[in-house]
Amino acid sequence: MSNTIKIEVKDQNPLTALKDFFGSLLNLQDIGALFISQHLPMKSVVMPTLITDSDHLQRIDPLAPAFPLNGAKLVARLTHKSIGKKVAAVLRPCEIRAFIELVKLKQGRLEELIIIGVDCLGAYNNEDYKSFVDKNGPESTRLFYQNILDGKKGLIDGIDLAPACKACEHPVPETADIIIALWGIDINKELFVITQSPKGDDIIDKLNFNKTDEPATRLEAVTSLKADKIAWRDKMFAQIDEExxxxxxxxxxxxxxxxxxxxxxxxxxxxxxxxxxxxxxxxxxxxxxxxxxxxxxxxxxxxxxxxxxxxxxxxxxxxxxxxxxxxxxxxxxxxxxxxxxxxxxxxxxxxxxxxxxxxxxxxxxxxxxxxxxxxxxxxx
Amino acid sequence: MEDFEPIIIAFVCNWCTYTAADLAGTSRLKYPANVRLIRVMCTGMVDPKYIIKTLLEGADAVLISGCHPGDCHYINGNYKARRRIKLLHALLPQFGFERERVKLTWIGASDGIEFAETIAEMVKEIKMLGPVKTKLKMVI
Structure with missing residues (x-):
């Protein structure tokens, strides 16, 4: 019960393709709002926002290596009581996993929520992200994902992924309704959207995309990535246990x-x-x-x-x-x-x-x- | 460490182990004076932070003791205690608080002898382990 659709990327700009995709999602009748990170007008700050009007998708940047806070608590705030509309939340895998824990504790609800997980490329810590953006300006997000997806593990000019991300064995949002797949894919040419639940299928059906198969390269990329991460994690555990x-x-x-x-x-x-x-x-x-x-x-x-x-x-x-x-x-x-x-x-x-x-x-x-x-x- | 006398703080449930301690006393059984009893209504109310605080304050060991499975006055308090102690057993040894320093036992109201024996055995065990490191000056 998993469906995959392909989105063509024009002008080597996956962000534009994502904006279009989220725009059409937001225009669906029963989606009331989209929860997604974007660049605030204030310099170099990326924060989650709640968007109801697709005109405000211009600054979204779900691929930026910025992770100022874990959005799970915010999504819990949005869902702990019924609002009569659905909210689609674009989250990192660790945000989804934290939200799952909050749902178990009855602090959040799933009923009116569509979870959209993005294959996680990792993030820098706050200070590093700030200097990264100060240095590289508007090109910083592209520089980051290109480097990661080329297999270079995130180190750019001495700035590296946060230790939490280096040790994270969950680069894929396993429990999301809809996955924006990036690993093992040339995202300058195409993006894949994979559904994992009836809720996700329902949304994709309404959007009228042609169905395709999940590219085999993704599974390969994820498998080897996980092995790397677990090795790094275990080294970290050994060191911290000693310390x-x-x-x-x-x-x-x-x-x-x-x-x-x-x-x-x-x-x-x-x-x-x-x-x-x-x-x-x-x-x-x-x-x-x-x-x-x-x-x-x-x-x-x-x-x-x-x-x-x-x-x-x-x-x-x-x-x-x-x-x-x-x-x-x-x-x-x-x-x-x-x-x-x-x-x-x-x-x-x-x-x-x-x-x-x-x-x-x-x-x-x-x-x-x-x-x-x-x-x-x-x-x- | 010949003259090391450990301090053991025991959280004992009103219905079983405290009554057992009482029985040990009225039966004139002897057990080491290293233990300080704190009577609680149920082992299910022993918050993990009581145990953490006790060890950090310099107690050499903590005993939590209540009713046998199936006998809890509040039906399931002891099962909750068991899971919490399991959690502490997973967390505390890493920081130098050996498993033996956090002990959970079930001692029924009529087990005065078992209570006295448990204390004696625990004191022996902790004497072998030595004093808890939180007694050092600059810890905390």
Whole structure:
């Protein structure tokens, strides 16, 4: 139940072809709005926008290596109650996977949503994207995708993909209704749109395109890409495990943390409506600090930093999709993604679970059975 | 480490393990004084952050103990606890908190002897492991 259509690309400009495609999508009767990233009139900033009028598609740029935030929480905001119209959201695979976790937590709904996933070429971190655009101007997106699709892995003038993207084994939006396929395709000549659900089929049927087959080159490209990414990921895990394998080392790793909690705000799956770390629970009495300091003769301020990070791991490691926004948000450039991803990998493995894999899988801490995990209570 | 006396914080459920501890006391059973009991209504209310905080504050080990599967006063609190401890077992060893430092057991209300034995055994185990590293000066 998968259909593929081909879109011709004119003048070697896939963005124009994408604009036309999204324009015709937006003109469909039952699509109320399109959620897609675009260049804001402000310099070098790419942000998600909600478009209802196809005249505003001019600045869209879903291929830019910009990833200022994970859109899952925004899509959850758009869908958590019925609006009587459908919204089509153009998302990266990690945004879709984070959204799946939010749907499981009843913070978002699928009913009126069409998920359009773009084959993900990766992204730069915020600072790198800014210098990349400052340097290369309007040509930067083209420069980026051309380089990646030519197999050069994203390194341009010393600017490289964010570690989260280098370690990401999900370059393909597996659970999207509609995929914009890029891997293994010469996108200066043609684009392929692949449907993966009845919802996706329904849209494509209405658009009257001729059906074709998925190019075999895509599967080949994706297979070898995934192998590369997994190798890089495992190397990253080994390194991070070595760097944090004791509480002293973890303390050193997180030494720059100032308890700003930006990583929590940026995290698409940090799901609590009110975080315990900003409640009165952590509004300690002044004498308490002195007592703590007295015990060892010294107290690092602000307190509860390691406590915050390990607690955050306990909360989100089963839902972490490794999108990398925690690193992006850190004002002191602590490599949080590497730490959280490796913790998430261990946690998800323990429950044979993978965040964002399937809407039907329950989050591991939301279900329980009488007869399971007997090893937890056995000695050693 | 001959004279190392570990501190063990035990979260025990009101209905089973706390009652077992009570029974151990009224039966005049002896067990090491290294354990500090915190009575909770159910192991299902032991938030992972209580355990994380306890270890970070310098407790050498944490015991969570409640009713056997099928016996929970609240039907399924102990199953939730089990999954949470499984999660902590996946996360904490990486940072130097060995699995033995977070122990989950089921001790029924009539198992006073088992309670005393569990504590004695755990103290022995933690003495072998040595003190938790969070006692060091500049950690946290």
């Amino acid at each position: 944090t394998n004791s509480i002293e080392k973890l303390t050193k790793y997180l030494a720059g943390c100032v308890n700003c909690y930006n990583c929590r705000v940026a995290c698409p799956v940090c799901y609590c409506k009110e975080c315990v770390f900003v409640t009165d629970v952590f509004n300690h009495e002044p004498f308490q600090y002195l007592k703590w300091a007295d015990r060892k003769g010294i107290l690092k301020m602000p307190t509860d930093t390691i406590f915050f990070h390990i607690t955050r791991m306990a909360h989100i490691s089963l839902a972490c999709v490794g999108c990398g926004q925690c690193s992006n948000a850190c004002p002191n450039n602590i490599p949080l993604t590497e730490l959280f991803r490796s913790a998430a990998f261990r946690a998800q493995k323990a429950f044979d679970y993978e965040a964002g894999r399937d809407f039907a899988e329950s989050p591991p801490l939301a279900v329980f059975h009488e007869d399971e995990f007997s090893e937890v209570t056995s000695v050693k």
